[in-house]
Amino acid sequence: METKFKVSIEKQKDGSYIAYNMNGEGYSLIGTGTTVKEAKEDFLNSMQAFKEMEEEEKGTAMPILSNEPEFKFDISSLFEYYSMLNVSAFARFLGINETLMRQYKKGNTYVSDAQLMKIENGIHKLGAEFSGLKLV
Incomplete structure (x- = not known):
């Protein structure tokens, strides 16, 4: 299994943003928000929740849940997040x-x-x- 999530951040038709992992067999994590920052934070919260759940159930969590994900942006998300x-x-x-x-x-x-x-x-x-x- 890979050591970090590859996460796509995309603007939705309604103007909101979604962040979802494109790898990590066995994990389907999603973050949403009205901004890219909110979607990223929501995704990271999902990772943390899964990590805590695995630690509670199994005593340990898979490393992919602890490593900083690699975020990839669509053009809309890029310019929203880097508004400067x-x-x-x-x-x-x-x-x-x-x-x-x-x-x-x-x-x-x-x-x-x-x-x-x-x-x-x-x-x-x-x-x-x-x-x-x-x-x-």
């Missing part, structure tokens, strides 16, 4: 049409795998630039 990112400015940074990026954020249009990779690579590039930044 300006969608239009980030689109320009990536060379993606600003209107198209806003449509991705709203969940109104399909995002191809190639576009997802371009966005993810851009996030990593921006992160690398920030981590090497020095202020004077």
Whole structure:
């Protein structure tokens, strides 16, 4: 069994957010909320509840319930959670049409795998630039 949950966070049609594990055979955990933060916290609470239940019933819990999960975001969830990112400015940074990026954020249009990779690579590039930044 894997050592940590891979958790998808997605915006639902009603505007709420859901976090659910995509691995962890034998576990189906869900977190929901009106924000990404609430959905993440609810998912972590579900993990804790399962951990406590297993410890009570078996004396020990599976390690996957103690390890920090790996969260994956859809585009809408990404921009909601990291609201300091300006969608239009980030689109320009990536060379993606600003209107198209806003449509991705709203969940109104399909995002191809190639576009997802371009966005993810851009996030990593921006992160690398920030981590090497020095202020004077």
